[in-house]
Amino acid sequence: MPKRILTVDDSSTMRQMVGLTLKTAGFEVLEAADGVEALEKLRQSPTVDLVLTDLNMPRMDGLELTRQIRAMASGRAVPIILLTTESSPEMKLRGKSAGATGWIVKPFQPNQLLEVIGKVAR
Numbered sequence: 083m084p085k086r087i088l089t090v091d092d093s094s095t096m097r098q099m100v101g102l103t104l105k106t107a108g109f110e111v112l113e114a115a116d117g118v119e120a121l122e123k124l125r126q127s128p129t130v131d132l133v134l135t136d137l138n139m140p141r142m143d144g145l146e147l148t149r150q151i152r153a154m155a156s157g158r159a160v161p162i163i164l165l166t167t168e169s170s171p172e173m174k175l176r177g178k179s180a181g182a183t184g185w186i187v188k189p190f191q192p193n194q195l196l197e198v199i200g201k202v203a204r
C-alpha cells in the first residue's frame with residue numbers, strides 16, 4: 083500500500099508543487115488549505131503516515147494544527163514536518179514543543195523534501 087501523506091498549505095501553488103513531488107514519488111496525497119480543513123481530513127482518514135504542514139495559515143496555523151493532531155488518539159505518533167520560511171531557533175523550539183517531528187525551510191528543492199520524508203515516514 084502506498085504511504086499516505088497529508089499536505090497542508092494556504093498557498094495553492096505550494097500545495098501543487100508539494101503534491102506533484104509526492105505523487106511522482108509514489109505517495110498517496112491528501113490536501114488541505116489550513117489547519118481546520120486538515121483536521122477534518124484527518125477525522126475522515128485517520129490512517130495518515132505523515133503530515134507536512136505550512137506554519138502561517140488563516141483560521142488555524144501549523145503550530146496549533148500540530149498540537150491538535152498530537153491530542154488525537156490517531157495522531158500521537160504520526161510524523162509532522164513543518165514547512166516554513168521562518169528558521170529562527172525560537173520558532174524551531176516552538177515547533178518542537180508543539181510536537182513537530184522536523185522542519186524544512188522554504189524554499190526547498192523537491193529532492194530535499196523527499197529526503198526528509200524518507201527519514202521520518204513510518
Ligand SMILES: [Mg+2]
Pocket residue numbers: 091092093136137138139
Ligand atoms: Mg502560508
